[in-house]
Amino acid sequence: MIGKRHLAQTPPRLEIRNIIRSYDGRRVVDGVSLRVEPGQVTCLLGPSGCGKSTTLRIIAGVEMQDSGEIYADGELVCDTVFRIPPEGRSIGLMFQDFALFPHLSVAENVGFGLPRKMAGRDARIMELLERVGLAHHAGDYPHQLSGGEQQRVALARALAPRPKIMLMDEPFSGLDNRLRDGIRDETLDLLKEEGAAVLLVTHEPDEAMRMADEIALMRDGKIIQQGAPYNIYNSPRDKKAAAFFSDINVIEGTVKGALTQTPFGRFLAPGVPDGTKVEIVSRPQHIRIDFDRGGRGPNPTASDGVAARASVVRARFMGRESLVEFRMDADGSVLKATVPSVFLPAEGTVMWLTLPRARCFVFPKTG
Numbered sequence: 001m002i003g004k005r006h007l008a009q010t011p012p013r014l015e016i017r018n019i020i021r022s023y024d025g026r027r028v029v030d031g032v033s034l035r036v037e038p039g040q041v042t043c044l045l046g047p048s049g050c051g052k053s054t055t056l057r058i059i060a061g062v063e064m065q066d067s068g069e070i071y072a073d074g075e076l077v078c079d080t081v082f083r084i085p086p087e088g089r090s091i092g093l094m095f096q097d098f099a100l101f102p103h104l105s106v107a108e109n110v111g112f113g114l115p116r117k118m119a120g121r122d123a124r125i126m127e128l129l130e131r132v133g134l135a136h137h138a139g140d141y142p143h144q145l146s147g148g149e150q151q152r153v154a155l156a157r158a159l160a161p162r163p164k165i166m167l168m169d170e171p172f173s174g175l176d177n178r179l180r181d182g183i184r185d186e187t188l189d190l191l192k193e194e195g196a197a198v199l200l201v202t203h204e205p206d207e208a209m210r211m212a213d214e215i216a217l218m219r220d221g222k223i224i225q226q227g228a229p230y231n232i233y234n235s236p237r238d239k240k241a242a243a244f245f246s247d248i249n250v251i252e253g254t255v256k257g258a259l260t261q262t263p264f265g266r267f268l269a270p271g272v273p274d275g276t277k278v279e280i281v282s283r284p285q286h287i288r289i290d291f292d293r294g295g296r297g298p299n300p301t302a303s304d305g306v307a308a309r310a311s312v313v314r315a316r317f318m319g320r321e322s323l324v325e326f327r328m329d330a331d332g333s334v335l336k337a338t339v340p341s342v343f344l345p346a347e348g349t350v351m352w353l354t355l356p357r358a359r360c361f362v363f364p365k366t367g
């Protein structure tokens with residue numbers, strides 16, 4: 001079936017436009033638009049229930065949108081009138097509960113989506129099995145493989161027909177932590193080699209940061225921010241977006257003359273009207289800690305504001321880093337700081353904290 005041509009110079013491999021889907025009068029996907037290029041991994045990231053899987057199911061064609069369109073290479077795949085069925089969409093699927101066929105060998109599983117009489121069929125199967133390091137298991141059955149190996153077979157099976165688009169829904173959540181990082185990296189390498197446009201759903205920020213070229217952060221059915229992992233992490237759109245990736249510290253203030261006064265000195269709040277309550281958000285790893293020097297702190301530079309006195313409430317060793325909680329002298333509030341490696345000052349130790357301005361985000365106060 002040939003879809004209507006849509007007029008774009010270089011159409012993306014996958015494009016969805018303004019997809020809307022409601023259940024029982026509630027919009028669970030609320031105007032989602034996305035583009036994914038070949039060889040690009042985009043992660044749909046968001047908390048449970050925000051509509052990620054529904055979006056993926058609509059693209060796969062196992063669920064219908066109420067409105068909006070899906071295109072592949074500029075060809076219409078589906079709108080509310082026209083619809084290519086799932087099996088005609090050149091889409092590879094890999095879901096958390098991927099099930100290999102227990103009665104088929106590993107090689108037969110990988111070849112499942114390939115036409116029986118396809119030229120080079122066996123070579124394609126073996127190429128993929130070699131690529132995922134399982135050629136020696138070609139004749140085995142799924143129950144003879146470990147969870148991680150089964151996952152690699154599932155990936156090879158999904159990629160065997162050279163799908164233009166790969167949709168992955170929490171594909172690694174069934175694996176234990178030790179296996180997960182290695183398989184994520186291998187999967188990423190193979191996906192890049194195969195050149196499909198990948199849309200991967202996850203609720204784990206670490207997974208998205210590790211896998212994605214681009215992250216689309218979803219909340220309440222909408223994409224609220226989209227960009228490279230570095231940008232999403234370092235320029236969150238709001239407090240919730242910041243908090244999705246790490247613990248945060250929040251300092252409240254009120255704007256006067258486009259400035260907010262805090263124990264850490266003044267923060268700029270350009271364009272924010274006087275009297276507006278704001279929250280200054282920072283990540284624990286960005287607090288700078290200095291020792292007390294006879295009752296004085298460090299001399300900060302202009303971009304660091306003012307050092308504030310605080311005392312250690314508790315310090316814990318977390319493996320890769322230490323987490324230290326401080327009580328601020330100024331207002332009794334508690335701030336968290338993380339420090340690489342081992343840093344375990346005694347409770348009550350007086351120290352001075354600085355918040356480098358480039359690492360802080362000022363947002364109007366919400367909720």
Ligand SMILES: Nc1ncnc2c1ncn2[C@@H]1O[C@H](COP(=O)(O)OP(=O)(O)OP(=O)(O)O)[C@@H](O)[C@H]1O
Nearest residue numbers: 023024028046047048049050051052053054055203
């Ligand atoms: N067939 C359905 N009928 C009614 N409600 C549904 C249906 N499918 C999904 N929902 C609801 O739509 C919302 C979004 O679900 P969806 O599975 O897309 O979210 P998600 O972000 O993928 O979450 P999770 O990570 O938990 O799977 C949820 O509140 C869910 O209960």
